[in-house]
Amino acid sequence: MQKAWVYEEHGPVEVLKLTNFHCPAPKENQLLVQVRAAALNPIDFKRRQRPIFPSDFPVIPGCDMAGVVVGKGEAVTKFKIGDEVYGNIQDFNNGKRLKQLGTLAQLIVVEENLVAEKPECLSFEEAASLPLAVQTAVEGFETAKFKEGQNVFVVGGAGGVGSLVIQLAKHLYGASCVVATTSTPKVDFVKQLGADKVVDYSETKYEDIEDKFDLVYDTIGIVGNITQVGHLRKQEVVCGGKR
Template identity: 50%
Template sequence: MATAAIPSVNKAWVYSDYGKSSDVLKFDESFPVPEVKEDEVLIKVVAAALNPIDYKKILGLFKEHNPPPPNVPGHDVAGVVVKVGSQVKKFKVGDEVYGDISEKVRPGPRKFGSLAEYTAAGENVLALKPKNLNFVEAASLPLAIETAYEGFERAQLSSGQSILILGGAGGVGSLAIQLAKHVFGASRVAATASTAKLDLLRSLGADLAIDYTKEKFEELPEKFDVVYDTVGEGERALKAVKEGGKSFAITVPIAAPTVLYGLTSTAATLEKLKPYLESGKVKPVLDPKTPFPFSKTLEAFAHLETKHAIGKIVVHPIP
């Protein structure tokens, strides 16, 4: 697409006040297309994934870190480069790319997220889309897979160790199982989910699938080198850690010495994982209702906010 074909305004989902997504997220047919900085590219968005951080930002939980509304939500993007900044070295017009466009999850000061026809992103957070993945699959990956990867690096998870993943059927958890097994070489991977999702955990590589509706994971005799909490189990998580083991979490509540961390988005992680994605060893996990069309973005958020989604929710096509 020639630069001249890029409009000055585009269709986008926008919030101008803080509150529930169903109340404040509105469709805007003429929101400005972002200007591209010298180290950024402009992307024609094909698909965008939703994450809990998106509705938390809309609620105003991190408003001290973010630009004042109106803002377009959305971290995860997959699309086509239509314009490149003067300092961009990695990409050219026509490249198919994906990434989490906010470098920091919470204090990610971006007015223009991915739930729009066009968005801008730094080349440091974008990677070329693996050729075997379609845009919906690619959009589902960046924030969740990078979050899991960073957690395991912080935990120094290594081959031969055991790990318990709390919330194994969610966006981060479903990828964490696969990374623990196939990338970090954990000798034993356990994960929790509700009854209907246990087969999914096993199919992703879990050696032990724990039904949290019937069993208390912290009361099992088996303890783990690493406990990775994606759902906020607080003190219960610590009770499953082996002596000398480690506990990491991506959401509250937590209990010390569990380490709570937020993602620093980087294309380097996506590039490291490219061989695993292209070989099919690590696969996207999509909710059965995905994709939601752009016009049904509010329904997509409503499904995410139930906290019962499986894997990731993606909006496609856009518009």
């Protein structure tokens, strides 16, 4: 048996219970991973609150994790016992139900193609914070077919996804200019991430922004307000990685 966070009905955070739970066994293409760190995302509490995805109970929440391989199936070839790995164990692209057993547990099973070797320069906590947020950030650029030399306006530059959007725009996608919004206490942090200009939303209204952008990347969900701002002249508005 192992310890895991489990809920057996949809509802508020109080339905989550830390309890004893059976240890999973890896199938032929799966790894058994001892979880050293796990991360929560909005999808986890939304899934707990209501049945947005088909799922059997009990459910262990969590998509992201970093840990150590302690077992593996016979068909696994990429990893060995003792390897440090990280990843999002939920495959959102396969069109199937989400896994019933997530990452808020001491031991999890995951297909080897869904994880990668943890970089030595990252702690387990840092690695666990990245997978789903990076996937969301990348999907936004791919959805908008972003091109090198274009500029981007990031709504929510200090958040988990927004902070990665800024860095990807500058260092991977070759953006000519990155402008991001944030609150007053986080202005310096967003500048350090690489934003060319930071808009303090507590002091500046969107209606007062006169710049033109090729892409508006909305990580907050206020896209309805932004589309009314004619000055932005955007080609694409991406919200949470989707158009």
